[in-house]
Amino acid sequence: MTPAARIQAAIELLDAIIASARDGGPAADTLIARYFKERRYAGSRDRRAVRDHVYDAIRRAADRPDSGRAAMVGLARERPELAALFDASAHGPAPIAGEEPGAQAGTVPGWIAPLLASPVEQAVLLGRAPVDLRVNRLKGAMEDALPLLPDAKPVPGAPDALRLPEGAPVEKSDAWQRGLVEVQDAGSQLIAAACEARPGQTVIDLCAGAGGKTLALAAAMDGKGALIAADTIRTRLARLSPRAERAGAGFIQTLLLDRGHERRGLESLHGRADAVLVDAPCSGTGTWRRNPEARWRLTEARLDRLVREQARILDFAAPLLAPGGVLVYATCALTDREGRDQVDAFLRRHGGWSADMLSLPLGRAHGAGWLLTPGHDGTDGFYFARLRRPA
Numbered sequence: 001m002t003p004a005a006r007i008q009a010a011i012e013l014l015d016a017i018i019a020s021a022r023d024g025g026p027a028a029d030t031l032i033a034r035y036f037k038e039r040r041y042a043g044s045r046d047r048r049a050v051r052d053h054v055y056d057a058i059r060r061a062a063d064r065p066d067s068g069r070a071a072m073v074g075l076a077r078e079r080p081e082l083a084a085l086f087d088a089s090a091h092g093p094a095p096i097a098g099e100e101p102g103a104q105a106g107t108v109p110g111w112i113a114p115l116l117a118s119p120v121e122q123a124v125l126l127g128r129a130p131v132d133l134r135v136n137r138l139k140g141a142m143e144d145a146l147p148l149l150p151d152a153k154p155v156p157g158a159p160d161a162l163r164l165p166e167g168a169p170v171e172k173s174d175a176w177q178r179g180l181v182e183v184q185d186a187g188s189q190l191i192a193a194a195c196e197a198r199p200g201q202t203v204i205d206l207c208a209g210a211g212g213k214t215l216a217l218a219a220a221m222d223g224k225g226a227l228i229a230a231d232t233i234r235t236r237l238a239r240l241s242p243r244a245e246r247a248g249a250g251f252i253q254t255l256l257l258d259r260g261h262e263r264r265g266l267e268s269l270h271g272r273a274d275a276v277l278v279d280a281p282c283s284g285t286g287t288w289r290r291n292p293e294a295r296w297r298l299t300e301a302r303l304d305r306l307v308r309e310q311a312r313i314l315d316f317a318a319p320l321l322a323p324g325g326v327l328v329y330a331t332c333a334l335t336d337r338e339g340r341d342q343v344d345a346f347l348r349r350h351g352g353w354s355a356d357m358l359s360l361p362l363g364r365a366h367g368a369g370w371l372l373t374p375g376h377d378g379t380d381g382f383y384f385a386r387l388r389r390p391a
């Protein structure tokens with residue numbers, strides 16, 4: 001592909017990504033993979049260059065641009081070497097007209113900026129994210145993993161975490177293939193650790209998805225006890241089984257819940273759990289480094305729906321705890337509505353429950369819980385709290 005053709009490809013991809021963000025379709029990464037599957041003539045350097053253009057344009061625009069061309073024109077206005085490629089060559093884009101509008105530059109959509117927790121450093125929410133790994137103690141120790149991953153560095157404050165530079169091809173490594181390491185942000189590791197899961201306990205991961213945190217809980221339990229991974233989406237839970245097998249965590253049970261009727265599906269577990277993790281569906285504002293186009297999907301109406309759903313999930317999670325048990329509520333969101341205020345509202349609704357005072361090497365206290373941010377901690381952004389049922 002010529003450099004100009006790469007710009008045109010980025011414009012086409014951005015058109016698809018913008019439409020998908022508007023209509024709730026697939027993520028940018030999925031669309032990029034599909035695009036190149038149908039265009040085998042593109043070599044690896046072409047793919048990398050197009051992908052970089054696409055993500056540079058996404059990172060630069062806080063609000064969903066009108067078109068892929070507007071997104072790229074906005075980027076090109078700041079980068080003359082890209083503007084020169086709008087040259088009307090055979091597969092390249094038409095020249096930029098003098099008055100042609102480009103997408104506005106910005107980090108955070110204007111409507112959400114006032115809703116973010118006040119210590120959040122907004123300017124770095126769109127930085128590049130490293131690849132964090134968790135050493136899987138079911139398969140070995142930090143000393144076993146380090147020689148296999150010479151570029152990896154331990155992450156201070158997260159005892160099982162290793163960090164590699166952005167884009168490192170971990171899944172090709174021997175350590176990953178034999179289940180000795182899992183890809184997991186150091187902040188997610190601290191959330192799983194906050195559950196204080198122990199061998200022999202009954203632990204429920206209520207919003208398990210594909211089981212990232214379930215696998216960390218499995219390691220903390222040393223493969224002993226009852227660990228139940230529940231979710232309402234079958235395809236997500238299905239992705240957990242091969243991961244659990246690779247990680248040596250075959251004792252995990254999965255439970256598919258019927259959305260709207262979760263209480264019924266969970267009734268047999270009422271009063272039995274030592275720990276329940278609610279890693280709730282959320283705005284994902286803390287993971288914009290990894291999914292920058294998520295800013296283009298979020299609306300105020302969607303945020304309202306998420307806040308209502310988080311409260312509903314917390315309310316059907318609470319009866320699962322045995323007396324004295326802990327409910328860890330977590331989101332990868334940085335709005336107070338989904339974090340601090342959600343936890344306060346839970347404590348008001350559930351008399352006798354209390355929030356444990358946390359004191360961790362990374363992050364800072366915020367309300368009754370704990371805040372991690374990319375700017376302060378170098379992790380993805382999270383809010384979490386450990387809530388205790390009265391004994």
Ligand SMILES: C[S@@+](CC[C@H](N)C(=O)[O-])C[C@H]1O[C@@H](n2cnc3c(N)ncnc32)[C@H](O)[C@@H]1O
Nearest residue numbers: 206207208209211212213231232233279280281
């Ligand atoms: C933030 S994701 C979980 C990520 C996962 N814990 C991990 O560490 O990889 C939230 C999950 O909540 C699930 N979910 C949404 N509504 C739910 C409900 N009512 N009950 C249980 N799970 C739900 C979603 O399907 C999604 O997989």
